[in-house]
Amino acid sequence: MDDLTTLEGVGPAMASKLRSSGLTTVAVIAVTPPREIAEKTGIGFNTILKFVAEARKLVGFEFIRADELWEKRKKMLKCSTGSEALDELLGGGIETQAMTEFIGEYGVGKTQICLMLCVMAQLPPDRGGLNGNVAFIDTEGTFIPERIYQIANEMGLDPEETLGKIFLARVYNSNHQLLIVEHLFKFCPENDIKLVVVDSMIGHFKSEYLGRETLSERQQKLNSCLHKLLRLGEAYNLPVIVTNQVQANPAQFFGDPNRPAGGHVMAHACTHRVYLRKGSKGTRLAKVIDSPYLPEHTTRFRITEKGIEDVLVAT
Ligand SMILES: Nc1ncnc2c1ncn2[C@@H]1O[C@H](COP(=O)(O)OP(=O)(O)O)[C@@H](O)[C@H]1O
Ligand SMILES: [Mg+2]
Numbered sequence: 443m444d445d446l447t448t449l450e451g452v453g454p455a456m457a458s459k460l461r462s463s464g465l466t467t468v469a470v471i472a473v474t475p476p477r478e479i480a481e482k483t484g485i486g487f488n489t490i491l492k493f494v495a496e497a498r499k500l501v502g503f504e505f506i507r508a509d510e511l512w513e514k515r516k517k518m519l520k521c522s523t524g525s526e527a528l529d530e531l532l533g534g535g536i537e538t539q540a541m542t543e544f545i546g547e548y549g550v551g552k553t554q555i556c557l558m559l560c561v562m563a564q565l566p567p568d569r570g571g572l573n574g575n576v577a578f579i580d581t582e583g584t585f586i587p588e589r590i591y592q593i594a595n596e597m598g599l600d601p602e603e604t605l606g607k608i609f610l611a612r613v614y615n616s617n618h619q620l621l622i623v624e625h626l627f628k629f630c631p632e633n634d635i636k637l638v639v640v641d642s643m644i645g646h647f648k649s650e651y652l653g654r655e656t657l658s659e660r661q662q663k664l665n666s667c668l669h670k671l672l673r674l675g676e677a678y679n680l681p682v683i684v685t686n687q688v689q690a691n692p693a694q695f696f697g698d699p700n701r702p703a704g705g706h707v708m709a710h711a712c713t714h715r716v717y718l719r720k721g722s723k724g725t726r727l728a729k730v731i732d733s734p735y736l737p738e739h740t741t742r743f744r745i746t747e748k749g750i751e752d753v754l755v756a757t
Pocket of ligand 1: 546547548549550551552553554555592745746747748
């Protein structure tokens with residue numbers, strides 16, 4: 443499936459042209475808009491249409507019967523966050539075959555949740571994990587190995603072994619981010635990746651596209667990146683975690699003046715959206731704000747040297 447020459451009409455030269463434009467696998471070709479492939483590779487549009495149609499057939503993106511989907515969803519797994527309360531809010535933990543978004547202001551704990559999940563995902567299923575490696579897309583340079591070391595140590599794990607199972611990609615701009623996401627279709631199965639984190643999803647998009655006139659281009663690119671991530675989670679039965687910032691909503695006079703960045707594109711692409719706020723006594727509040735089947739609950743957790751934990755209730 444990774445050999446592009448399995449596609450009719452793709453010889454070694456054409457395959458290398460596709461690969462060097464980031465279209466590394468049949469699966470990536472199947473999920474990339476044909477226009478985008480044509481632009482990137484300079485190959486004629488009609489030729490691309492044929493490749494894409496064939497790739498989709500190979501990958502099986504045609505109709506799927508509902509009972510097959512049901513079977514697939516039965517394979518869905520959950521990864522614990524380390525906090526029972528937060529897991530319960532999420533319906534038992536972070537879901538595979540889905541994209542979960544953590545939204546909140548600077549310092550609220552989005553990265554801390556991501557780092558905690560990097561450790562949790564490595565645990566065996568009976569300890570709430572997914573028994574696998576992690577791919578971490580770091581767009582802000584906030585991945586701190588020392589913190590992973592600390593959490594692993596507190597949990598009685600071998601910290602260096604834990605660090606050795608996290609694969610980092612430091613991403614410098616939104617084009618780079620898109621390329622890395624495309625590369626994940628190849629990277630994940632090759633490296634036994636069971637969790638994909640993008641922290642933050644939106645940072646580069648926001649800083650690169652400033653004026654109103656660039657907004658639709660930005661949203662298109664963001665949309666494409668998000669849908670690839672979702673497809674990745676579905677294809678390899680893994681959870682995708684993305685973080686998102688909040689921005690002030692000038693039209694809001696009452697209540698919380700902040701809203702998630704990324705507009706409708708972000709809202710529609712993410713399966714579960716969790717809004718984080720600071721609570722009293724250093725605790726954090728998490729609220730599900732948009733989910734196809736999780737109720738809109740709020741819960742409390744805290745960030746400690748052990749990572750993410752429940753708030754202890756005094757008895
Ligand atoms: N080792 C630690 N022990 C306890 N709390 C920590 C530790 N490291 C970070 N934190 C908490 O996490 C917060 C930073 O969260 P972070 O995930 O970086 O925010 P965000 O990514 O949402 O901007 C800090 O303000 C602090 O409260
Ligand atoms: Mg952060």
